[in-house]
Amino acid sequence: MISEQEARERVLAAISCSKEESLPLLKSLGRFAAADVLATVPLPGFDNSMMDGYAVQSRALGFAKVVGEQPAGAQLDLVCGEGEAIRIFTGAPLPAGADAVVMQEDVERTGDSIRWQESLQAGENVRHRGADLCEGQMILKVGDKLTAGRIGVLASQGFTSIRVIKPPRVAVLSTGNELIAPGLPLSAGQIYNSNGFMLQALLMAQGIEDISSSHCQDDFDQTVQTLKQLLATHDVVLLSGGVSVGDHDQIKPALQALGIKPDLWRVNVKPGKPFLFAQHEGKLIFGLPGNPVSSYVTYQIFVKPALMKRMGARQVEPTRLRVVSAQSLHNDGNRPHYLRGILKEGAFRVQGLQESHALFALSQADALLRLEAGATVAAGEPVEVLI
C-alpha cells in the first residue's frame, strides 16, 4: 500500500490544465484565470471627493465663498481660488485649486458664505487618482479564482469578458446491485444511491457544471460497456463502489478488459483504503470506495486537488486551520485516520459514529482531523484540520 502523500503526488503529477475559453464576466464566477490581467484604468480614476460638502483650499481660515457646484458624473473644469469654495458631492471630480473637502455637516452656510470650525489637512476627504490601483498593475494572476471582488475589479477596468480555464466534463458512475434511485420504493436489501448525489454535489460545489450521473449493476459486461461509453464522452470518470476485493467488485476487472492499468490502487489511509486512480487516452479515472464516508474523504484528499489543478487553480491544496482538540483522541489503527468533527470556537470535537458507512455523522461535520496511526492527542493540544 502506498502512502497518502505519495498517492496525492502521483495523482497531481498526472494532471494537466484543461483548455481555455473566453467567458462573459458573470459567467466566470468560480472559474480560474487563464492569463494575467493588467489594470488599464487607475482606481480612483481621478482625484475626487469622499464626502458631500465643499471643496476648498486647506489653508483657508475657516470661511469661504461658494462660487460653483460640481456634481458627480461630469468634469465641469471649475477652479477653486483663494477664499473660494465649490459645492461638491461624493465621487465628483475635485476642482483645480482645491485640495480638501469639508463635509457639509461641519459647515454653517449663510447665502453664498460658508464657515467651519476645525482646521483642514491637505488631502482631507479627497480620494486620489491611483491610490488603490495604478495603470499596469497586475489585477489577476494565472490561476486566481474569479471571486465577486475580482469580477468587480475587472468590470472597473471596462472588461466584459475574461479568459478562464474550462472545467472538465465529469461522469459519476455508481456501481452496485443494492442501489436504487431516490424516489423509487425500497425493497428489502436495497439502499438508495446516496453517493451519486453526494459526489455530484461535491463537483458542483467545486464549480464543475457539466456532470452526468449513471448507475450500473455489479455485472462485468455492463461495467465494461458503461465505462467505455463514459470514457468516450467525458474527461473524468468518478466511480463509486466496486473497487475493493469482493467477488462482485467489477471495477478492476472491467478496467483490465479495456486495457487500462491503474496507476495506483490501495492507499494507506482511513477511510479510503481501496482508492484507485487510472488514466486512459488523456481521460482520468478515480475509483472511490463505496462506503459513503470513504467516497467523501477520498474526494476531498485526492479528487478535489486533482480537479482544482485541472481547472487551472494555483492553490490546489485544501485550506488547513490550526485549532485545538476539544477532547483527547487516540488512533489505535494502523492507518492515518481522518476523523469527522465540528469546529466550534477554535476547537475540534469528533462528531457521531466514526465508521466509513456513517453518512449521517459525516453530514453533521464541518472539518476533518488527520490522526496518524498510533497517535494520541490530549485535550487542548494544537491540531491542524481541513475545512
Ligand SMILES: Nc1nc2c(c(=O)[nH]1)N[C@H]1C(S)=C(S)[C@@H](COP(=O)(O)OP(=O)(O)OC[C@H]3O[C@@H](n4cnc5c(N)ncnc54)[C@H](O)[C@@H]3O)O[C@H]1N2
Ligand atoms: N475483504 C475485504 N473487504 C473489504 C476491504 C478489504 O480490504 N478486504 N476493504 C473495505 C473497505 S476499507 C472499504 S472502503 C470497502 C470499499 O468497497 P468497494 O469500493 O468495493 O464498495 P462496495 O463493496 O461496492 O460498497 C461498500 C459499501 O458502500 C455501500 N455503497 C456503495 N455504493 C453506494 C452508493 N452509491 N450510495 C450509498 N452507499 C453505497 C455499499 O452498499 C456497501 O455497504 O470495502 C471493504 N471491504
Ligand code: MOO
Ligand atoms: O477504507 Mo474503508 O474506507 O476503511 O472503510
